[in-house]
Amino acid sequence: MRQFLTSTVAASALALMMSLAPAAAEERDPNAKPGGEIIITYKDDVATLDPAIGYDWQNWSMIKSLFDGLMDYEPGTTTLRPELAESYEISEDGQTFTFKLRPGVKFHNGRELTADDVKYSLERVVNPETQSPGAGFFASIKGFDEVANGSTTSLSGVTVVDPLTVKIELARPDATFLHVLALNFAHVVPKEEVEKYGADFGKNPVGTGAYKMTDWTLGQHVVFEKNPDYWNKGLPYLDKITFEVGQEPIVALLRLQKGEVDVPGDGIPPAKFQEVMADPDQKARVVEGGQLHTGYITMNTTMAPFDNVKVRQAVNMAINKDRIVQLINNRAVPANQPLPPSMPGYSKDYKGYAYDVEKAKALLAEAGHPDGFETELYVMNTDPNPRIAQAIQQDLAAIGIKANIQSLAQANVIAAGGEKDGAPMIWSGGMGWIADFPDPSNFYGPILGCGGAVPGGWNWSWYCNEELDKKAAEADSITDPTKAEERYKMWGEIYEAIMADAPWVPVFNEQRFTMRSPRMAGADALYVDPVHIPINYDYVYVTDVQ
Amino acid sequence: MIAYLARRLVQSVLILLGVSIITFALLYLLPADPVRQIAGRSATPQTVENIRVQLGLDQPFLVQYWRYLTNLVTGDLGRSYIQRSEVSTLIAARLPASLLLMVGAIFFELLIGLTMGIVAAVKRGSAVDQTLMLGSFVGVSAPQFVIGLLLLYIFGVQLGWFPIGGYGTWRHLVLPSLTLGILGAGWYSRMMRSSMIDVLRQDYIRTARAKGLTRAAILLRHALPNAILPVIAMIGIDIGIFMGGIVVVESVFGWPGIGQLAWQAIQRVDIPIIMGVTLVSACAIVLGNLLADIVAPFIDPRIKLR
Numbered sequence: 020m021r022q023f024l025t026s027t028v029a030a031s032a033l034a035l036m037m038s039l040a041p042a043a044a045e046e047r048d049p050n051a052k053p054g055g056e057i058i059i060t061y062k063d064d065v066a067t068l069d070p071a072i073g074y075d076w077q078n079w080s081m082i083k084s085l086f087d088g089l090m091d092y093e094p095g096t097t098t099l100r101p102e103l104a105e106s107y108e109i110s111e112d113g114q115t116f117t118f119k120l121r122p123g124v125k126f127h128n129g130r131e132l133t134a135d136d137v138k139y140s141l142e143r144v145v146n147p148e149t150q151s152p153g154a155g156f157f158a159s160i161k162g163f164d165e166v167a168n169g170s171t172t173s174l175s176g177v178t179v180v181d182p183l184t185v186k187i188e189l190a191r192p193d194a195t196f197l198h199v200l201a202l203n204f205a206h207v208v209p210k211e212e213v214e215k216y217g218a219d220f221g222k223n224p225v226g227t228g229a230y231k232m233t234d235w236t237l238g239q240h241v242v243f244e245k246n247p248d249y250w251n252k253g254l255p256y257l258d259k260i261t262f263e264v265g266q267e268p269i270v271a272l273l274r275l276q277k278g279e280v281d282v283p284g285d286g287i288p289p290a291k292f293q294e295v296m297a298d299p300d301q302k303a304r305v306v307e308g309g310q311l312h313t314g315y316i317t318m319n320t321t322m323a324p325f326d327n328v329k330v331r332q333a334v335n336m337a338i339n340k341d342r343i344v345q346l347i348n349n350r351a352v353p354a355n356q357p358l359p360p361s362m363p364g365y366s367k368d369y370k371g372y373a374y375d376v377e378k379a380k381a382l383l384a385e386a387g388h389p390d391g392f393e394t395e396l397y398v399m400n401t402d403p404n405p406r407i408a409q410a411i412q413q414d415l416a417a418i419g420i421k422a423n424i425q426s427l428a429q430a431n432v433i434a435a436g437g438e439k440d441g442a443p444m445i446w447s448g449g450m451g452w453i454a455d456f457p458d459p460s461n462f463y464g465p466i467l468g469c470g471g472a473v474p475g476g477w478n479w480s481w482y483c484n485e486e487l488d489k490k491a492a493e494a495d496s497i498t499d500p501t502k503a504e505e506r507y508k509m510w511g512e513i514y515e516a517i518m519a520d521a522p523w524v525p526v527f528n529e530q531r532f533t534m535r536s537p538r539m540a541g542a543d544a545l546y547v548d549p550v551h552i553p554i555n556y557d558y559v560y561v562t563d564v565q
Numbered sequence: 566m567i568a569y570l571a572r573r574l575v576q577s578v579l580i581l582l583g584v585s586i587i588t589f590a591l592l593y594l595l596p597a598d599p600v601r602q603i604a605g606r607s608a609t610p611q612t613v614e615n616i617r618v619q620l621g622l623d624q625p626f627l628v629q630y631w632r633y634l635t636n637l638v639t640g641d642l643g644r645s646y647i648q649r650s651e652v653s654t655l656i657a658a659r660l661p662a663s664l665l666l667m668v669g670a671i672f673f674e675l676l677i678g679l680t681m682g683i684v685a686a687v688k689r690g691s692a693v694d695q696t697l698m699l700g701s702f703v704g705v706s707a708p709q710f711v712i713g714l715l716l717l718y719i720f721g722v723q724l725g726w727f728p729i730g731g732y733g734t735w736r737h738l739v740l741p742s743l744t745l746g747i748l749g750a751g752w753y754s755r756m757m758r759s760s761m762i763d764v765l766r767q768d769y770i771r772t773a774r775a776k777g778l779t780r781a782a783i784l785l786r787h788a789l790p791n792a793i794l795p796v797i798a799m800i801g802i803d804i805g806i807f808m809g810g811i812v813v814v815e816s817v818f819g820w821p822g823i824g825q826l827a828w829q830a831i832q833r834v835d836i837p838i839i840m841g842v843t844l845v846s847a848c849a850i851v852l853g854n855l856l857a858d859i860v861a862p863f864i865d866p867r868i869k870l871r
Contacts, residue, residue: 152605237658238821265819430597430834
């Protein structure tokens with residue numbers, strides 16, 4: 020066993036820590052005052068608050084405030100830290116993780132959390148009957164296949180050593196495993212409550228989190244109240260959060276201006292964006308931040324003429340990304356590679372394909388299409404995506420490619436992308452990749468690796484490079500945190516190699532803009548927290564309490 | 566009467582069956598794959614297949630439809646793919662709000678429509694009549710989301726008389742009911758006007774006038790009761806029109822009814838909810854029409870149910 024001590028590796032990106040002072044006091048905001056209530060609005064109903072199932076940006080953060088996992092991130096950052104675990108050890112070969120649990124953590128029903136709950140929760144997610152969209156993340160745990168194919172319900176790799184110790188063995192080295200344990204899917208649920216509510220557990224969530232759910236009136240609101248027994252003493256600051264649903268973003272903004280709402284969860288409606296930003300008073304309450312998102316155009320590498328790399332490169336040069344960014348009121352930054360700039364592994368020195376119509380035309384001619392060709396561009400039918408598609412269409416027309424726009428509902432675009440000869444080109448807007456966790460590997464497998472290039476997959480370019488797949492596997496077997504930089508470098512090379520083959524046109528990385536009421540306070544980072552969207556409910560506070 | 570009812574009931578069931586087959590088939594033919602919606606973007610092919618089998622979506626169309634139908638008979642509308650709840654629970658939780666909205670809309674369409682119709686009939690041919698009829702034409706033809714946003718902006722944002730969307734008090738009810746009712750008000754004003762004109766031409770009105778009754782007495786006591794009945798009989802049919810309108814109105818005002826539920830479900834291709842709301846709406850329309858037909862002979866004895 021090798022033990023990592025706090026002081027020595029805190030700087031490493033993986034931030035493995037042996038032991039942690041009781042709930043890191045330095046992160047507390049000295050101005051924070053406990054108490055107060057806030058109102059958050061959303062257009063859509065909250066889908067489910069079951070951590071094994073919830074997988075949209077709306078319920079993701081809500082679930083994080085109701086439940087806890089072994090691992091989590093420092094608020095407002097992508098730095099890993101233990102949460103329900105007090106400390107952990109990783110074996111020399113990087114395949115055995117031993118977690119010491121924080122003692123005295125209680126579920127909202129009053130029962131104390133034990134190692135059995137951790138084991139149960141992991142097994143529940145992997146169990147096919149749970150239908151968890153996140154089951155695949157746990158594939159590196161020993162015994163995963165047996166549970167996933169239904170032959171047993173017990174994960175042989177997860178052992179309860181004593182009530183406060185759990186050991187997880189992996190079948191192969193997995194550099195991302197601690198990130199996986201920080202996903203909502205790995206959050207701990209109490210067995211008795213899951214069994215009591217069955218399929219309706221997602222409507223009656225019981226966890227260990229900072230808040231407990233006290234009311235859910237279908238179609239109207241969900242209410243969270245402060246968990247007085249929360250293990251992380253002093254948190255949360257707010258007494259109550261009411262999530263009002265069914266509110267159009269434009270109505271939410273009007274209500275915010277009248278002081279009836281604290282955060283419009285769906286953000287500033289595009290049509291009102293310039294108006295808000297032009298008003299200094301309102302602009303002051305908008306927090307801007309990056310997010311782990313890339314918007315891209317896929318070109319189906321199995322369909323002519325996109326099976327020719329020169330055609331794909333030509334398209335890369337033909338797209339005027341600055342203009343597209345302008346089109347969405349500069350709510351994004353132009354991209355030149357699959358990874359967003361804030362992701363480790365991002366190649367700062369890589370320049371990508373510069374916008375050059377003449378060169379694109381020449382390349383297209385070289386590929387045997389001097390007069391261009393006709394193709395189809397699939398796009399999701401909600402604003403601003405059709406407008407972006409039109410800009411792409413014009414850019415393509417400038418080099419002779421006539422792209423007909425197929426503007427469809429999201430599910431239909433996804434379905435077309437998942438068929439081998441379904442869609443020659445797709446603009447990913449509205450469906451673009453947002454990372455599950457801050458690690459470069461998360462932008463590869465499903466969307467650029469061979470594993471995703473299957474019917475029903477998300478690799479809409481159908482790009483499959485066996486060599487890169489091998490290199491990816493090699494990079495992800497580097498589990499030594501002291502070699503993290505080396506690993507990120509390998510990933511950077513993988514993405515540069517992908518760009519040479521040009522299955523995508525990376526177009527932009529969306530920025531986030533969160534608006535808050537004047538009385539809401541807390542560090543700006545909490546309002547554009549990369550993990551908690553739109554805001555980190557556990558750490559924000561209001562100023563109008565005594 | 567009993568025989569008539571029985572026949573209409575059988576017809577209604579057949580209509581609903583037809584609606585269910587058509588809706589089910591249309592949703593089945595959608596190129597979107599519900600399993601992938603549930604499984605999400607990170608699911609392995611194994612997970613996807615496993616969910617498909619568990620939901621029975623690997624079965625042929627007729628098997629799936631038959632299973633849906635047999636569950637339907639027991640009141641089971643299935644579980645939502647996205648919300649992961651019983652569709653019947655979701656609809657039951659939202660139905661009262663939609664019914665309340667419809668009651669409000671009926672109130673406004675009658676209040677506005679009948680008043681306009683009576684005034685226009687009395688002032689027939691005058692500028693008042695023409696203005697009112699133009700107004701009714703606008704009410705019938707203007708899209709509801711435009712009216713809704715306009716009312717919201719004027720009375721909610723500018724004047725602040727009513728809350729900007731939401732649910733709970735009578736003040737919340739006013740603007741959405743008004744928006745939903747304006748369309749009907751347009752129709753009712755025209756019907757009321759022609760019905761009133763018909764009645765005012767009758768001999769007994771002339772008699773009433775001849776015996777020296779006041780204009781108000783003639784209008785309210787003699788003409789109105791006869792003129793209003795055929796108009797009122799149309800309310801049943803309104804339910805069908807409302808069912809279309811609530812989808813728009815509820816979305817604009819954040820009204821937690823089944824229209825909003827349907828709109829969200831359509832955007833996310835949540836097939837069980839779309840199915841469920843469609844069937845409930847179809848039921849409401851069929852019932853509304855049935856009601857209108859049954860009421861008709863009581864109002865106008867010349868109509869006989871056969």
